[in-house]
Amino acid sequence: MLQYLTYFALSMFVGREVISKVPQTLHTPLMSGSNAISGITVVGALVAAGMTEEPWARYLGLAALIAATINVVGGFLVTDRMLQMFRKKPIQR
Amino acid sequence: MSREFIELAYLLAAALFIVGLKRLQSPATARSGNQLAAVGMLLAIVATLFGQEILSPVEMIAGLVVGGLVGLILARRVQMTAMPELVAAFNGFGGLASALVASAEVMGAIGWTTILTITISVVIGMVTFSGSFVAFGKLSGKISGNPISFLGQRALMALVTLVTVASMAWAMAGPESLSAGLPPAVFGILVLAGASLVLGILFVVPIGGADMPVVVALLNSFSGLAAAATGFVLGNTALIVSGALVGASGLILTNIMCVAMNRSLLNVLIGGFGQEADDSSPAPGLSEGRSVAVTSADDTAILLSYAEKVIIVPGYGLAVAQAQHQVRELADLLQKRGVEVKYAIHPVAGRMPGHMNVLLAEANVPYDQLYEMDAINNEFDTTDVTLVVGANDVVNPAARYDKTSPIYGMPILNVDQSRAAVVLKRSMRPGYSGVQNQLFFAANTRMLFGDAKDSVTALITEVKAV
Numbered sequence: 001m002l003q004y005l006t007y008f009a010l011s012m013f014v015g016r017e018v019i020s021k022v023p024q025t026l027h028t029p030l031m032s033g034s035n036a037i038s039g040i041t042v043v044g045a046l047v048a049a050g051m052t053e054e055p056w057a058r059y060l061g062l063a064a065l066i067a068a069t070i071n072v073v074g075g076f077l078v079t080d081r082m083l084q085m086f087r088k089k090p091i092q093r
Numbered sequence: 094m095s096r097e098f099i100e101l102a103y104l105l106a107a108a109l110f111i112v113g114l115k116r117l118q119s120p121a122t123a124r125s126g127n128q129l130a131a132v133g134m135l136l137a138i139v140a141t142l143f144g145q146e147i148l149s150p151v152e153m154i155a156g157l158v159v160g161g162l163v164g165l166i167l168a169r170r171v172q173m174t175a176m177p178e179l180v181a182a183f184n185g186f187g188g189l190a191s192a193l194v195a196s197a198e199v200m201g202a203i204g205w206t207t208i209l210t211i212t213i214s215v216v217i218g219m220v221t222f223s224g225s226f227v228a229f230g231k232l233s234g235k236i237s238g239n240p241i242s243f244l245g246q247r248a249l250m251a252l253v254t255l256v257t258v259a260s261m262a263w264a265m266a267g268p269e270s271l272s273a274g275l276p277p278a279v280f281g282i283l284v285l286a287g288a289s290l291v292l293g294i295l296f297v298v299p300i301g302g303a304d305m306p307v308v309v310a311l312l313n314s315f316s317g318l319a320a321a322a323t324g325f326v327l328g329n330t331a332l333i334v335s336g337a338l339v340g341a342s343g344l345i346l347t348n349i350m351c352v353a354m355n356r357s358l359l360n361v362l363i364g365g366f367g368q369e370a371d372d373s374s375p376a377p378g379l380s381e382g383r384s385v386a387v388t389s390a391d392d393t394a395i396l397l398s399y400a401e402k403v404i405i406v407p408g409y410g411l412a413v414a415q416a417q418h419q420v421r422e423l424a425d426l427l428q429k430r431g432v433e434v435k436y437a438i439h440p441v442a443g444r445m446p447g448h449m450n451v452l453l454a455e456a457n458v459p460y461d462q463l464y465e466m467d468a469i470n471n472e473f474d475t476t477d478v479t480l481v482v483g484a485n486d487v488v489n490p491a492a493r494y495d496k497t498s499p500i501y502g503m504p505i506l507n508v509d510q511s512r513a514a515v516v517l518k519r520s521m522r523p524g525y526s527g528v529q530n531q532l533f534f535a536a537n538t539r540m541l542f543g544d545a546k547d548s549v550t551a552l553i554t555e556v557k558a559v
Binding site for chain 1: 103106107110111113114115117118119120121123124126127128130131134137138141142145146147148149150152153156157159160161163164165167168169171173176179180183184186187189190191193194196197198200201206309310313316317319320321323324325326327328329330331332333334335336337338339340341342343345346349438440445446447448450451454455457459460461463465
């Protein structure tokens with residue numbers, strides 16, 4: 001448990017260092033992108049649903065898997081859609 | 094495959110997340126950063142799927158495909174103006190997933206520390222879920238944006254909190270007593286999930302629509318913390334590290350938003366601040382016994398056409414009127430005439446942090462024309478005309494000098510220092526803070542009343558005719 005707390009605390013510090021330098025211009029993509037990263041719970045869902053024979057635990061895990069995948073796939077795609085619009089030179093139409 | 098292989102894949106995924114976030118520090122590298130993070134996620138999923146002995150791989154892949162398709166459709170269909178509510182909704186799904194995963198672990202849980210981490214994960218996850226969906230409703234207009242308060246709200250909040258804490262204790266009470274059917278932990282978790290769901294609703298309902306940027310940033314942080322808590326339950330380092338990264342990110346953004354509004358987080362969360370002005374009834378003219386100068390589109394067009402330098406200040410009203418494309422067209426016309434045009438973006442402009450920048454990027458405005466508050470504030474005194482489109486409180490000079498004003502001390506754009514200011518607004522109604530804007534009564538300010546989109550369209554026509 002203590003080992004996990006160490007990982008947690010150190011990651012908070014790394015996150016703070018990396019993210020406090022993100023400019024205001026990119027705060028919306030930062031939010032949707034980091035939100036997609038929080039969908040890492042999908043890994044937990046795979047473990048929970050895939051490694052048990054308990055039926056209700058499997059259904060809970062499967063529901064979690066779908067919700068988390070929506071979060072991950074939607075989050076990364078919509079962030080990409082936003083970021084491709086950020087251009088230095090306007091597109092000539 | 095071995096446990097070490099999976100751990101190695103998780104380490105690589107975490108590294109990709111950090112490098113990806115790091116690349117978000119510049120618009121030029123941001124897109125590749127997001128793609129790197131997505132690769133990291135894919136790696137973590139594939140390693141889990143094939144590295145562990147998954148009993149039902151087909152079912153798992155089906156789940157991934159279903160979720161992926163829903164995510165794909167939502168991400169493709171969304172309008173850029175609707176981005177805040179989509180982020181809130183995705184956030185809600187993430188929180189729900191974390192809570193469900195933790196709940197699924199309760200049967201096999203041994204020892205009170207494990208149950209405690211499960212309960213923490215369920216509370217944060219469920220609050221994130223219901224809170225995010227209330228925020229989604231408020232941002233999309235499905236629920237009133239006004240702060241909602243009712244008799245006994247505080248008492249109900251206290252009661253639900255009490256039930257939450259009690260059910261946490263209940264869940265921890267006897268995980269060992271498996272002999273008598275289901276252990277109390279399961280019932281405890283069920284009650285806890287319900288109470289947390291209500292708690293999330295009660296938490297967001299009293300907060301006004303314009304404070305949603307803070308709420309969405311905070312819930313973003315919660316969804317990360319929920320994932321991290323679930324990581325503690327499963328002993329999964331990928332969840333702990335990634336969850337902590339997102340938790341930190343959300344907290345930083347929450348703090349930035351609060352500073353930009355000069356309010357404490359507590360003040361935002363208590364709620365009830367401000368009523369969103371119903372802009373429909375036009376009441377231009379006199380206020381506080383002083384008069385404002387009203388101008389017309391053709392006068393403003395002449396003023397703009399013969400200026401050397403123009404700053405455009407877009408605000409919430411521009412996002413609501415969806416006038417970003419018209420504003421860009423106007424700026425293009427002026428630039429063709431040799432006018433220097435810059436955009437000044439206040440940190441809380443739009444409906445979520447950085448939302449205005451996305452809207453202007455969508456309208457094809459190059460990002461190097463967008464300036465943050467601190468970068469442009471000393472340029473207003475050398476600016477001929479400042480065009481304020483749908484912004485209010487963030488340009489009120491009272492924040493600088495009037496100690497009695499509720500917005501005193503809030504960082505603002507110094508529009509009053511420019512040689513002339515033209516404010517595009519529907520009416521004289523005060524902004525979100527409820528105070529009248531001193532800028533409107535200044536000698537060098539002109540008001541151009543009307544819907545932002547209509548006014549800017551009229552300006553385009555007039556500038557073309559100059």
